[in-house]
Amino acid sequence: xxxxxxxxxxxxxxxxxxxxxxxxxxxxxxxxxxxxxxxxxxxxxxxxxxxxxxxxxxxxxxxxxxxxxxxxxxxxxxxxxxxxxxxxxxxxxxxxxxxxxxxxxxxxxxxxxxxxxxxxxxxxxxxxxxxxxxxxxxxxxxxxxxxxxxxxxxxxxxxxxxxxxxxxx
Numbered sequence: 344x345x346x347x348x349x350x351x352x353x354x355x356x357x358x359x360x361x362x363x364x365x366x367x368x369x370x371x372x373x374x375x376x377x378x379x380x381x382x383x384x385x386x387x388x389x390x391x392x393x394x395x396x397x398x399x400x401x402x403x404x405x406x407x408x409x410x411x412x413x414x415x416x417x418x419x420x421x422x423x424x425x426x427x428x429x430x431x432x433x434x435x436x437x438x439x440x441x442x443x444x445x446x447x448x449x450x451x452x453x454x455x456x457x458x459x460x461x462x463x464x465x466x467x468x469x470x471x472x473x474x475x476x477x478x479x480x481x482x483x484x485x486x487x488x489x490x491x492x493x494x495x496x497x498x499x500x501x502x503x504x505x506x507x508x509x510x511x512x
Contacts, residue, residue: 365403367393385411388427400431408438410459412491418447420492422466424457434462446493449477464491469499480505 369391376384387410392403408427412420425440436459444452444466454472459465467488474482484501 365392365394366396369393382413384413395431402429402431404428414447414492420444420446422457422459435460450493451475459491465489466491474503478508 370389372386372388372391374386375382376386386408388404388408389406390404392405394401394403404427407423407425410422412422414420422438422442422444424438424442427439428437429435430437438457438459440455442454442457444450444457446452452472452474454468454470456470457466457468460467465488467486469486472484472487474480474484480503482498482501482503482505484498484503486499487497489496
């Protein structure tokens with residue numbers, strides 16, 4: 344006995360492509376995170392692709408993202424990146440390409456990739472980074488972790504130049 348099937352590979356490929364499409368697309372996003380009525384963060388992005396229907400749901404910000412974190416004293420720290428991925432099940436945000444953090448005291452940190460654990464309010468990377476302080480101090484390093492307001496900062500490997508002000512002279 345001999346059987347034959349005729350299939351259309353284009354139809355099969357089209358079906359596979361539709362499965363990998365986002366379930367939603369949002370543009371011109373301006374999202375505020377609040378806790379007990381106080382604004383904690385503001386996320387802005389030109390575009391978001393929502394893949395939360397996937398087994399391991401996520402949202403992609405392919406055209407860049409800017410997040411402002413507001414401290415209790417009304418100061419803010421800002422993170423900007425060329426793209427980001429938010430993983431729904433882990434509370435992690437993966438920021439990529441040209442990541443730049445500017446703190447309220449004018450510290451500027453740049454790196455190629457940064458993870459932000461929103462639940463623990465902790466940021467970290469294993470990539471190279473550079474820190475430039477407003478007083479001229481500069482630090483180049485490989486890998487760090489810190490709380491999101493930078494009152495705790497742990498560097499793995501670093502070299503740099505520190506400007507030390509001596510008021511007693």
